[in-house]
Amino acid sequence: MIAHLCLASHGDELLDETNIKFKQMREKLKSCGSRSSDISKFVVVTPHNLRANDHILFVYSERVCNNGTCYGVDRETAHMLYLKAKSNGLPAIEVNYGTESGEKSVIPLDWGSSIPLSFFPSAKEITIISPGRSLERDTLFKFGRILASTIGEAESRFGIIISADHAHTHSENGPYGYSKMAAKYDEIVMDFLNSGDPSILLGLDNEILNGARPDSYWQLLILAGILSVTKTTHGDPIYGVAEYFGMMVLEYNIL
Numbered sequence: 001m002i003a004h005l006c007l008a009s010h011g012d013e014l015l016d017e018t019n020i021k022f023k024q025m026r027e028k029l030k031s032c033g034s035r036s037s038d039i040s041k042f043v044v045v046t047p048h049n050l051r052a053n054d055h056i057l058f059v060y061s062e063r064v065c066n067n068g069t070c071y072g073v074d075r076e077t078a079h080m081l082y083l084k085a086k087s088n089g090l091p092a093i094e095v096n097y098g099t100e101s102g103e104k105s106v107i108p109l110d111w112g113s114s115i116p117l118s119f120f121p122s123a124k125e126i127t128i129i130s131p132g133r134s135l136e137r138d139t140l141f142k143f144g145r146i147l148a149s150t151i152g153e154a155e156s157r158f159g160i161i162i163s164a165d166h167a168h169t170h171s172e173n174g175p176y177g178y179s180k181m182a183a184k185y186d187e188i189v190m191d192f193l194n195s196g197d198p199s200i201l202l203g204l205d206n207e208i209l210n211g212a213r214p215d216s217y218w219q220l221l222i223l224a225g226i227l228s229v230t231k232t233t234h235g236d237p238i239y240g241v242a243e244y245f246g247m248m249v250l251e252y253n254i255l
Contacts, residue, residue, distance in 0.1 A: 004159035008116035009247035048112030059128040066109035144225020164216030166246035174244025181211025198224035231255040
């Protein structure tokens with residue numbers, strides 16, 4: 001069953017306890033972790049692990065590790081979701097590294113996963129999913145529905161973390177420069193989060209998407225699919241702009 005759902009950013013700013021600007025966001029993530037302290041299995045949808053532009057990618061290694069911190073991969077859940085996606089005609093791929101199993105079957109844990117997970121100390125087994133960016137929008141929305149129904153029917157209690165930073169063109173000093181589309185994109189995301197209306201994302205103008213250069217859009221399409229078949233309530237999204245990119249945190253209450 002889905003026991004917890006959180007939209008989390010993954011900027012380094014969240015790890016800096018002295019960063020006052022993002023204190024509220026950091027505290028909300030701590031609250032998410034506290035409220036899910038009895039959950040050990042988490043699904044993380046991230047933009048920064050291995051990427052296959054035309055597939056939904058599932059990590060199938062034994063473990064994922066970063067700077068000495070390792071998590072066991074919930075291979076049963078990863079494989080189950082992979083098979084569900086394939087059986088529904090969606091392009092999906094499983095990836096491993098080194099050996100089929102054992103201590104050498106390790107894939108690096110990306111920052112899109114490790115930073116949110118640092119606020120969820122109860123996490124022991126994780127399923128990492130990376131959405132391809134050239135996939136049709138409806139494909140990722142459909143996968144979100146499949147993800148929610150599959151996890152919803154499972155006996156174990158799961159948390160789902162949608163890891164996403166938003167427009168990356170808020171500043172001339174950033175690596176992608178400035179675009180007026182950055183503020184527009186983040187405003188559209190806020191509209192979607194407040195309303196839950198998937199058409200806001202599904203109908204997004206490519207000019208806005210290309211100008212804003214987010215790393216959130218594809219995970220949000222999956223979130224939209226999850227929300228379309230999951231009864232939830234939520235408070236107000238917490239939003240802030242780091243040096244050049246937008247960050248948001250939103251915790252959902254599962255009904």
